[in-house]
Amino acid sequence: MNREQKIIAFCCNWCSYAAADLAGISRLQYPASIRIIRVMCSGMVHPEMVMHALAQGAAGVMIIGCHLGECHYIKGNEMALARAEVITDTLEDLGYASEQFQLTWVSSAEPERLVEAFRNMCGRLAVLQSEQSADHIM
Numbered sequence: 714m715n716r717e718q719k720i721i722a723f724c725c726n727w728c729s730y731a732a733a734d735l736a737g738i739s740r741l742q743y744p745a746s747i748r749i750i751r752v753m754c755s756g757m758v759h760p761e762m763v764m765h766a767l768a769q770g771a772a773g774v775m776i777i778g779c780h781l782g783e784c785h786y787i788k789g790n791e792m793a794l795a796r797a798e799v800i801t802d803t804l805e806d807l808g809y810a811s812e813q814f815q816l817t818w819v820s821s822a823e824p825e826r827l828v829e830a831f832r833n834m835c836g837r838l839a840v841l842q843s844e845q846s847a848d849h850i851m
């Protein structure tokens with residue numbers, strides 16, 4: 714993945730944002746390309762926000778919310794899950810790859826899981842970009 718490229722991670726205040734804090738306290742390292750945006754709930758992230766981030770040049774976008782059944786606003790993460798299907802369908806219509814979007818659940822006590830999700834997203838995007846450059850060469 715290009716060093717300049719960014720991955721936008723919308724993190725729920727109550728879980729993944731707290732997990733990111735804990736990752737920092739625990740000195741867990743995650744890729745420098747990750748840019749965290751704190752939201753109060755994963756259900757607040759409208760699909761247009763995802764599309765806007767990609768249109769502005771983000772390599773990928775993540776939405777990271779509380780585990781299902783643990784949303785502080787009861788059904789926010791269920792809404793995020795329903796929107797994820799719409800986002801995935803829309804991505805390909807707009808010429809993006811489905812790999813450029815990921816919805817994940819992480820609790821505040823799971824900083825390792827959060828860091829692993831960040832690394833997996835970076836790895837997926839690196840593979841995608843190398844496949845795309847190989848396609849351009851052929």
Ligand code: FES
Nearest residue numbers: 725754778779785
């Ligand atoms: S409060 Fe965390 S996903 Fe809703």
